[in-house]
Amino acid sequence: MPKKRILPYVLLGLINNKGSLSGYQISQEFKNEVGDFWHASHSQIYPELARMKDDGWLMDKIEDTSTFYALTDKGHQILREWMEEPLTDNEELFSLKLYFIKDKSDPLLKVLLNQELAIKYEKYNYLQKRLQAVFTDDEKIKHNFGHYLILTRAIEREQNHIDWLDKQL
Amino acid sequence: MPKKRILPYVLLGLINNKGSLSGYQISQEFKNEVGDFWHASHSQIYPELARMKDDGWLMDKIEDTSTFYALTDKGHQILREWMEEPLTDNEELFSLKLYFIKDKSDPLLKVLLNQELAIKYEKYNYLQKRLQAVFTDDEKIKHNFGHYLILTRAIEREQNHIDWLDKQL
DNA sequence: GAAGACATGTAATTCGTTACATGATTTC
DNA sequence: GAAATCATGTAACGAATTACATGTCTTC
Known part of the structure; x- marks a missing residue:
């Protein structure tokens, strides 16, 4: 079996945290806070967002020059399933999932x-x-x-x- | 500039530690001690060894069914240069280089x-x-x-x- | 009007993993 | 003689980085 990809879930998590984000904003996120434990270049982000929209994880609304993405119901469900999936021996996974937990009482x-x-x-x-x-x-x-x-x-x-x-x- | 590859130097270090090793022995090494902080599959190792021989870093001697590789003078020099190169912010690099230091007084x-x-x-x-x-x-x-x-x-x-x-x- | 940020896209290249293949030797 | 280990190789595929490309908008 191929190794499980993390990028799509990172994108789901980031978009979910902010409500909606454009591809450009996501690449900016990677230059700031999230950048300490994950990174992706814009040439990875844009096609990935398109694929996720195709798969029904995201919906988009075009405003001015930017395309903003938000989670669909399916997207929320997939993110939740990923968050609940048992951790593997992977330093980054723990940090990432923790990053997506906003509230102490979660x-x-x-x-x-x-x-x-x-x-x-x-x-x-x-x-x-x-x-x-x-x-x-x-x-x-x-x-x-x-x-x-x-x-x-x-x-x-x-x-x-x-x-x-x-x-x- | 492209990111500096580590595998060739790992192979140099491993072969240097043992004097000489075959491709198969190297893939075994990765299943044991070294495996805790580095890994490579045999499909990476064999072509890499061939390339390193082409570049004059290694010489080979064929015994029975196995091909053993040892460092050339150039190989020793390149390994030394790599070991002396300043560390970058990379967890594995520190561990790897440390692994190649055998003696406390080095x-x-x-x-x-x-x-x-x-x-x-x-x-x-x-x-x-x-x-x-x-x-x-x-x-x-x-x-x-x-x-x-x-x-x-x-x-x-x-x-x-x-x-x-x-x-x- | 030049420079830099905003904004998005694709193509080429490189690296690593998995899978496919083959043949010898050893052990049950 | 079947199964496991030794031993080496290539091909196909996937994922990430770098480079190439284009156009707008803002600020000096």
């Missing part, structure tokens, strides 16, 4: 944090096992010092992320 | 840690500025709670990384 927030926590726990355990399997004695550390550093760093990073998630929950 | 180790520290400092400051610019009052936090969470999380993450780098230096 029940999805807790779900997301718990999903991420489970993923991070698993990763933490995996890395710990890796460390024990690869670095059985000091000689091994001495002769693969860089590898030892990244592994221990990765573990500390997961630990820090888990602590933060715990704190939020 | 002077490149300190250079890498300092480069990464500078990048992380910059990112930390950038994110702090972003937080202050976007979330000027509690209302803003309340109505963009997800965004607020990721931003504060990202800042804490950079902080944790900086602490770790400081500890190592």
Whole structure:
């Protein structure tokens, strides 16, 4: 199966957040806030918006020189389904979905944090096992010092992320 | 300018670490240790090795059914140059280069840690500025709670990384 | 009237993944 | 002798970046 695309859902989320957006405005969004964790060029955005309109996810209204897009009922449903889909081990997915949660009391927030926590726990355990399997004695550390550093760093990073998630929950 | 490819340097680094490797052995490596921070499929590896041999980075010796590759003088030089090239804001680059450092006393180790520290400092400051610019009052936090969470999380993450780098230096 | 932002589009290129193919050797 | 692993290769496809292209509107 081909890898699941993220861009269409990002566009749905962004348009949904603002009510309606033009292709140009979306490319501006990527230069600002959203740009910290996702990016797309205008040559990707415009054809994607057209495809999404074809598929009935979006409707457009042309005003002056700009074409504005808004979510159809189907678009809302697809966005909701994507938001509720279990997270995979993908750093960006967590950030993106979180970005689309506007309200602290949204029940999805807790779900997301718990999903991420489970993923991070698993990763933490995996890395710990890796460390024990690869670095059985000091000689091994001495002769693969860089590898030892990244592994221990990765573990500390997961630990820090888990602590933060715990704190939020 | 096109984005700098990483794969050829990863192959150089891996082959250099082991002295010589076949395409098949490299794809196995990606299933083990290196696989935690980089991956390539065999359909990428074989043509890339051939290209690198054409360019004089590698030489090959055929034994039984396998073709083993080793670095030429030029290959060593190119790998060294890449290792000494300043880091960019790219999580994987730091891990990869670290992986290729075998010995704790390698002077490149300190250079890498300092480069990464500078990048992380910059990112930390950038994110702090972003937080202050976007979330000027509690209302803003309340109505963009997800965004607020990721931003504060990202800042804490950079902080944790900086602490770790400081500890190592 | 020149420069820069607004606004949208397509074409060419590059890179990576998946799928298709083939043949040898080893192990149950 | 069937299945799994070793070992290498190419073709098809999808997605993203860069470049090419065009036209308006605003501001100095």
